[in-house]
Amino acid sequence: MPVKKGMGVWIFGFLTFLGVLHTFDAVLSFTLGGTNPLLKLSPFYGLIYNMFGEIGAASYFWASMIFTFVLFGMSCVIAFHDPIATFINRVISDAKSEENPVDLHLESGINVFEMINDSVTSNSILLNKVKESTENVRDSVNAVKIELKMLGAKLGKMETDLATPRKCPSCGKDVLPDFKLCPYCGEKLLFYVQISTVRQ
Ligand SMILES: [Zn+2]
Structure with missing residues (x-):
């Protein structure tokens, strides 16, 4: 996460700043011949004094220089390249996207x-x-x-x-085509034969 990265950069930057201060203090004790005034303010001075005794200005200078550069290098590593954190973040985001029920x-x-x-x-x-x-x-x-x-x-x-009335050829009166004989004069009607042949 960027917040964790920022925290790391901030902490290591602060420690680097302390290292720079100690280096400056060492240079001052070199040139002015003091007795490491800033180192004596440190809460770990008692521990360091018990382990190494009185620290000379030269060793104090080199120790603070190495301290400063190591911390500066770590700050840069955290600030610009953080493969473990990115890997962890990727794994976490993958797991989140897999487990996300909304998706x-x-x-x-x-x-x-x-x-x-x-x-x-x-x-x-x-x-x-x-x-x-x-x-x-x-x-x-x-x-x-x-x-x-x-x-x-x-x-x-x-x-x-079929419906049009025909005329009897004998008496000349209107006769329906269904009739076999003329109802008026009894003449045989020829068109009845024609109709019956059509109907069959
Ligand atoms: Zn007739």
């Missing part, structure tokens, strides 16, 4: 939408097929209607032909 919900929602979209598309394809077949049916129905009209016209013509 799973979102994915399942997207899947549902895709399924809905698929079914809508297939439905529209089906609808188009149905439309085409209904158009075919309509065409055939129209053809049947035209044929029916023609048949009806033929039938009407035949009916008018």
